[in-house]
Amino acid sequence: MKMNLSSAARLAVLLGLLGTSAVLAFEAGHAAYTKRVETNLLTEPRPLAPLAGKLGYRRKVTINEVRGGWLRVSDGPAGGWVFAGNLAEKQPDEIKGADGLPLSASQTTATAAARPLTPAANDYAVRRNLGEARRDLDWLQAQCKALTPEEVNAYLQAQKKGEFQ
């Protein structure tokens, strides 16, 4: 197919726009998925609104309404408002353990608070003579542990980020 430069440029711009809008393309009538161990459904589209219910990991919800960055969703009889950033457009992978059986998100890395290096990685550090790097990562873990979820929440509120926009 022959294409002159300006049509090619227009197509490139269009493809670029399509690509960049993909993640933010929640629409009423479409489906979305929960991606946290627990997702709060709120009675109103604001972060500190009363709780209407909770949904577990990988639940498929229907989007009934979009209001700014907020979505009114339902999952059977359960329904409420969720900040769009708390949902995924694609269903998250099912997580399986070493025995091949499905795990709940709460059993995974996930919910894991800061943790020390795995024993196997410690052995790797010894084999590869990475003792200094191991001390660095131990320090990093301690620093990250010291920064609490409450502090992150306070930052979001103060900076008007996430659902506090």
Place this chain on the structure above:
Amino acid sequence: MKPRTLLIGVAALGLATSALGQLDFGRLGDLAGKLKDNAKDLGKVVKGATGIGPEEEKVIGDSVALEIAGKYGGLVRTPAVMQRVNLVGRALARYSDRPELNWRFAVLDSDSVNAFSAPDGYVFITRGLYALAGNDDALAGILGHEIAHITGRHALKIVARGEFLTGATNLVAASNSKVGNINAQLQQFDAGIDKIATTLFEKGFDPSTEYEADRNGHDLAKQTGYAPGGLRSVLAQLQQRGGDPKKTFSTHPPLNERIKRLPDEPAPKT
């Protein structure tokens, strides 16, 4: 690669890493027995999109993170820097596709300009790149790109695709020596980490993977509430500055191509 070969390779990594998770050099014999038992369950260890489950991801992530910290001068241990990079990073990670990972953000003590990620939530940017992120919008653009590599499991996909795994299925059967088995498993695991490290430090991800990370990182920053032109402004700064290309995002596609593919949005206010 044929799907069956991939499946076998992935299963072998699962076996190797699950075994590594329990490694005790004083009890090699017991472990070798366990490895043989585990071998019967090869078919069961195939997990997730890449076939690598959460326990394996932790071991791989820790090991890759060790390599990154080791190669790039260790970590900058300035509390204010750590606080800033982790607040911005965790704000973004909270709305990422894997919000429950154990996210950790750090600055590497290197004046080169680059950023890296390792599976299981490790994000590193160099001191040279951190210095260019004069505001949180720019920093969010950089971190968002690395977060997208982790949520997209890009490094794990390299391992899952890696040819180094294809021979691993014969490890247990091929050797009569229990100690030999474990040494072979360790070598196999180390080769996998080398494969990821080579990609991160030398070859880079393929360009389409980098553009995907740029786009998804941009979207994540925007959705979290940061000015969406953050990453583009940093890339433009670098392009304008010129300098040694070996020290500036040397493992990424050309700056002009990355800039061109991002939306032309105003640079964040400094």
